Amino acid sequence: xxxxxxxxxxxxxxxxxxxxxxxxxxxxxxxxxxxxxxxxxxxxxxxxxxxxxxxxxxxxxxxxxxxxxxxxxxxxxxxxxxxxxxxxxxxxxxxxxxxxxx
Amino acid sequence: xxxxxxxxxxxxxxxxxxxxxxxxxxxxxxxxxxxxxxxxxxxxxxxxxxxxxxxxxxxxxxxxxxxxxxxxxxxxxxxxxxxxxxxxxxxxxxxxxxxxxxxxxxxxxxxxxxxxxxxxxxxxxxxxxxxxxxxxxxxxxxxxxxxxxxxxxxxxxxxxxxxxxxxxxxxxxxxxxxxxxxxxxxxxxxxxxxxxxxxxxxxxxxxxxxxxxxxxxxxxxxxxxxxxxxxxxx
Amino acid sequence: xxxxxxxxxxxxxxxxxxxxxxxxxxxxxxxxxxxxxxxxxxxxxxxxxxxxxxxxxxxxxxxxxxxxxxxxxxxxxxxxxxxxxxxxxxxxxxxxxxxxxxxxxxxxxxxxxxxxxxxxxxxxxxxxxxxxxxxxxxxxxxxxxxxxxxxxxxxxxxxxxxxxxxxxxxxxxxxxxxxxxxxxxxxxxxxxxxxxxxxxxxxxxxxxxxxxxxxxxxxxxxxxxxxxxxxxxxxxxxxxxxxxxxxxxxxxxxxxxxxxxxxxxxxxxxxxxxxxxxxxxxxxxxxxxxxxxxxxxxxxxxxxxxxxxxxxxxxxxxxxxxxxxxxxxxxxxxxxxxxxxxxxxxxxxxxxxxxxxxxxxxxxxxxxxxxxxxxxxxxxxxxxxxxxxxxxxxxxxxxxxxxxxxxxxxxxxxxxxxxxxxxxxxxxxxxxxxxxxxxxxxxxxxxxxxxxxxxxxxxxxxxxxxxxxxxxxxxxxxxxxxxxxxxxx
Numbered sequence: 001x002x003x004x005x006x007x008x009x010x011x012x013x014x015x016x017x018x019x020x021x022x023x024x025x026x027x028x029x030x031x032x033x034x035x036x037x038x039x040x041x042x043x044x045x046x047x048x049x050x051x052x053x054x055x056x057x058x059x060x061x062x063x064x065x066x067x068x069x070x071x072x073x074x075x076x077x078x079x080x081x082x083x084x085x086x087x088x089x090x091x092x093x094x095x096x097x098x099x100x101x102x
Numbered sequence: 103x104x105x106x107x108x109x110x111x112x113x114x115x116x117x118x119x120x121x122x123x124x125x126x127x128x129x130x131x132x133x134x135x136x137x138x139x140x141x142x143x144x145x146x147x148x149x150x151x152x153x154x155x156x157x158x159x160x161x162x163x164x165x166x167x168x169x170x171x172x173x174x175x176x177x178x179x180x181x182x183x184x185x186x187x188x189x190x191x192x193x194x195x196x197x198x199x200x201x202x203x204x205x206x207x208x209x210x211x212x213x214x215x216x217x218x219x220x221x222x223x224x225x226x227x228x229x230x231x232x233x234x235x236x237x238x239x240x241x242x243x244x245x246x247x248x249x250x251x252x253x254x255x256x257x258x259x260x261x262x263x264x265x266x267x268x269x270x271x272x273x274x275x276x277x278x279x280x281x282x283x284x285x286x287x288x289x290x291x292x293x294x295x296x297x298x299x300x301x302x303x304x305x306x307x308x309x310x311x312x313x314x315x316x317x318x319x320x321x322x323x324x325x326x327x328x329x330x331x332x333x334x335x336x
Numbered sequence: 337x338x339x340x341x342x343x344x345x346x347x348x349x350x351x352x353x354x355x356x357x358x359x360x361x362x363x364x365x366x367x368x369x370x371x372x373x374x375x376x377x378x379x380x381x382x383x384x385x386x387x388x389x390x391x392x393x394x395x396x397x398x399x400x401x402x403x404x405x406x407x408x409x410x411x412x413x414x415x416x417x418x419x420x421x422x423x424x425x426x427x428x429x430x431x432x433x434x435x436x437x438x439x440x441x442x443x444x445x446x447x448x449x450x451x452x453x454x455x456x457x458x459x460x461x462x463x464x465x466x467x468x469x470x471x472x473x474x475x476x477x478x479x480x481x482x483x484x485x486x487x488x489x490x491x492x493x494x495x496x497x498x499x500x501x502x503x504x505x506x507x508x509x510x511x512x513x514x515x516x517x518x519x520x521x522x523x524x525x526x527x528x529x530x531x532x533x534x535x536x537x538x539x540x541x542x543x544x545x546x547x548x549x550x551x552x553x554x555x556x557x558x559x560x561x562x563x564x565x566x567x568x569x570x571x572x573x574x575x576x577x578x579x580x581x582x583x584x585x586x587x588x589x590x591x592x593x594x595x596x597x598x599x600x601x602x603x604x605x606x607x608x609x610x611x612x613x614x615x616x617x618x619x620x621x622x623x624x625x626x627x628x629x630x631x632x633x634x635x636x637x638x639x640x641x642x643x644x645x646x647x648x649x650x651x652x653x654x655x656x657x658x659x660x661x662x663x664x665x666x667x668x669x670x671x672x673x674x675x676x677x678x679x680x681x682x683x684x685x686x687x688x689x690x691x692x693x694x695x696x697x698x699x700x701x702x703x704x705x706x707x708x709x710x711x712x713x714x715x716x717x718x719x720x721x722x723x724x725x726x727x728x729x730x731x732x733x734x735x736x737x738x739x740x741x742x743x744x745x746x747x748x749x750x751x752x753x754x755x756x757x758x759x760x761x762x763x764x765x766x767x768x769x770x771x772x773x774x775x776x777x778x779x780x781x782x783x784x785x786x787x788x789x790x791x792x793x794x795x796x797x798x799x800x801x802x803x804x805x806x807x808x809x810x811x812x813x814x815x816x817x818x819x820x821x822x823x824x825x
Contacts, residue, residue, distance in 0.1 A: 002508075003116040009501065010108040015493065022500055029508050036126075036515040037140070044237065057140035058156035060514070062165060063463055065157070066172040067507065069241065070470045073179030074500050076329045077478060080183040081496065083333065084481070084489040097490060122540025126515045138518030138528075139401045167395045167404045171455070171467035174346055175474060178448045181353065181441050182478030186492075188437040189484055273354035280350040284343070296397035297339045 001028035015082050015092040019075060026071045030064045037061065152300060152307045153234035161239070162311050166298040170287070173279035173318060180276060180325045183332045215257035222250040230319035231312055240279075240318030247323035252330055264331060267324075276328055279321030286310050338393040338408050340377045341415050341458060342468070345370055346451035352444045360439040367443035368426045374450060375419030382413040392460065400460070400521040407460035407522075410818050411590060414583075415454045417667055421579050421674045422450045424793035425572035428678050431787055432685070435484055436570060442482050446576070449475040453580055457587060462510045462520045465591070469506065469552075469584065473499050476581050480569040491568035495561045498551055505548035506588070512541040526595045538596075545592045546607060553585025555648050556618035559641045563625075566637035571681020574633060578640045579674035583666050586647055590663075593651075593822060611652030616751045618645025623758035627765070631690050632680050635762060636673070639716060642755055643669045643724075649751075650731040651822075658734020659819035664811050665727025668804055672715045672723045675797030679709035682786040682794060687779045692766060697775030699767075701783045704791050706770045708798045713763030715798070718756045721805020728752060730812060 005028060008021030037057030044056060086092050143156055143164065151159025161169045226246035233239030255263045267275055274281075286298075289310070293301035300307045348370040356363035385391060390409035394400065426446060429436070436442050452472025459465035477499065481492035514520060516537060517528040532538060547558075554562040562582070566574045596604060622642025629635035643665065650662030682705040689695055699706035718724030735748040775781050785791070 002119065003112050006115060006501075007108065007112045009497065010111070011105060018497060022497065025501070025504055029504055029511065032508070033511040033514070036511055055144050055156070057137055058143055058160050059140050061157045062160040062168070065161065065241065066168055066467065069172045070175050070467070073175050073474055074496070076179050076333070077182045077186070077474060078493060078496055079333055080186040081481060081489045081493045084186055084189065085493065088486055088489060118540060118543065122512065122537045125534035125537040126512065139520070140518070142402055163396065164398050164403050168464055168467050171464070171471060174350070174448065174451070175467070175471050177350060178445065178471065178474050181444050182474060185438055185441040185445065185478055186481050186489065188441070189481065270357070273357055277350045277354050280346070284347050284350070290396065294397050296394065297343070298395050299397040
């Protein structure tokens with residue numbers, strides 16, 4: 001999944017598509033991190049009647065929650081920049097933008 | 103003509119990742135290496151962690167500094183978006199009249215949104231407060247609240263939503279999450295001698311955690327709504 | 337006390353828009369005050385460092401590995417410089433309020449950046465490191481675009497995309513390390529890594545961390561985002577980026593090596609060779625590119641690429657002298673490059689011109705700024721006893737030790753010297769244009785010297801850079817234990 005995202009990021013010229021590639025990569029890493037906490041037969045890490053005694057590790061869940069917020073922040077900023085680029089240059093295709101600068 | 107290089111790079115990455123990842127201990131075995139720290143979280147339970155939802159305990163108590171960093175990141179993203187858009191807008195922007203912002207929506211949408219909104223808000227608040235005993239929590243509730251605000255924008259128009267919070271107070275609400283965290287961190291310093299420590303007595307700690315959750319939720323909602331409004335300006 | 341080093345700027349950043357939203361002047365005072373206070377806090381903690389050791393702080397009272405740990409060691413002492421340079425950059429920004437829209441937001445992001453930088457330096461927990469890294473990255477990307485200059489937003493997105501990928505690589509590596517050891521605390525992970533029987537996975541984590549940090553450090557050939565970003569950004573932001581933010585990659589590498597010390601053995605050796613080669617190439621490539629630039633700020637950006645090459649080369653050589661030189665150069669290059677960018681920004685701001693050829697003759701109209709710029713170019717080249725010399729000399733010494741085959745040693749020393757000579761070349765080109773040529777542009781003739789708020793910071797920085805010969809020995813001694821630990825692991 002990571003590599004699909006990376007490929008999209010590298011090859012596609014449209015900035016929004018690149019951003020989507022980035023998001024795919026991020027999701028891949030988050031999914032990976034959550035699986036690192038897996039315990040077979042473990043319950044979700046919420047204590048209470050009827051759960052346990054084996055629990056899935058809560059740590060990766062916390063990390064991914066934070067990670068998602070960070071990813072959203074980056075995406076928001078990237079989108080703001082893309083909107084402005086469209087305003088300023090009229091295009092959001094990277095090859096056209098590079099050609100226009102030269 | 104650049105494609106072959108990129109393809110080669112991606113294949114290289116994929117191979118390296120697969121080879122490396124295959125060597126990881128298979129997920130799933132209880133008592134395995136990756137439970138090294140988490141076993142202590144589980145063993146400590148709700149008394150040590152302060153919440154029966156262990157993820158919340160990790161987020162707010164054990165690793166509170168990470169969560170503080172996270173709310174600062176999303177707050178900074180709002181500031182960043184505002185700054186980036188301010189340049190695009192230019193110095194001679196006219197303030198928008200509320201009428202211009204109204205998308206023509208069918209009366210059905212309008213009505214449904216207005217009816218649903220209070221329920222959405224209540225549910226969001228519920229998710230925020232009960233984050234310590236069931237899956238949920240501050241940010242989750244905040245996102246729901248923000249979604250509700252966005253729906254309201256569709257139904258009522260930007261002007262109404264924009265004006266919901268007075269201009270001067272706006273940044274206080276947006277900064278609610280980091281500021282609440284800092285307040286709790288300082289209280290912790292006074293009570294336990296450590297920044298971000300949560301004081302001992304269970305009811306106090308519980309109250310602080312719930313307050314944090316609500317602040318994160320409302321602050322997060324304000325930030326997300328702010329980002330939405332800034333990005334959707336024309 | 338330790339957490340204040342990043343809590344102060346972050347708290348101020350959260351409060352700034354709420355308190356000073358409509359009053360940019362007050363916001364400027366507040367931001368400056370906070371930056372200075374942060375510098376003082378960092379200095380106090382640095383002063384309290386035990387002789388050979390470090391200060392550890394368990395956030396929330398939870399001891400590692402349960403909770404997050406902070407660690408103030410000699411490397412973290414760089415936070416004093418972070419704070420000081422940021423304070424000077426804020427001072428410089430006072431009169432830029434016309435070209436920067438919504439200055440309050442600008443100062444907020446500068447403070448977030450400082451908080452992120454300091455938190456990064458103090459982190460002893462891998463995920464905490466990541467969070468602070470993202471904090472400083474988000475603010476950096478946005479600050480690049482904080483100007484009405486066309487092309488700034490494009491430069492910012494060209495910075496953001498590779499930056500986000502590199503952050504992701506770091507996060508991925510953290511995930512792998514967690515899967516292998518179950519912990520996020522750096523010391524804990526390092527200790528447990530030794531007992532892990534999965535060489536490919538360890539190599540994967542090491543590789544991902546290294547590539548991620550090398551992108552952030554802009555080491556050739558992963559430097560492609562830097563020239564645009566550092567030249568399109570507003571002046572003080574370029575100073576912050578080249579002097580501070582780019583060093584995060586270097587610090588990350590240092591921490592990575594600390595982490596993997598016991599475990600990776602032969603992998604690390606191959607890595608060192610790679611760093612030596614890439615570093616050497618970067619020195620030359622960056623310098624050559626700088627020589628052919630027409631735009632002043634772009635030339636300075638390529639100079640940064642070259643100097644990062646020196647720093648990475650020193651790390652790759654892995655002798656006490658070269659590593660000490662690298663770390664010292666992180667500090668000295670930071671001072672010098674910040675001063676250079678501020679001086680360049682002063683010249684560009686007063687005339688509206690970017691090209692070196694257009695700036696001919698400006699030296700006589702803006703004597704202070706131009707002299708500072710010229711002096712800074714001499715300093716960055718490394719003429720003794722200026723700032724550039726301290727680090728580069730140690731790195732050259734390191735190249736001479738180390739028992740390599742003679743042709744290799746000769747090549748390395750040639751690279752070190754060659755880079756310096758090329759730097760001198762582009763420096764002289766600037767000095768020549770400024771002082772020894774007649775003006776060709778009417779705006780040069782009409783230009784007046786920059787205001788005090790701009791002059792003071794750049795004079796201070798360049799002054800420090802020129803007098804580095806006085807402080808050089810002390811700095812080298814200060815970082816020597818770090819270098820020894822690095823080499824001896």
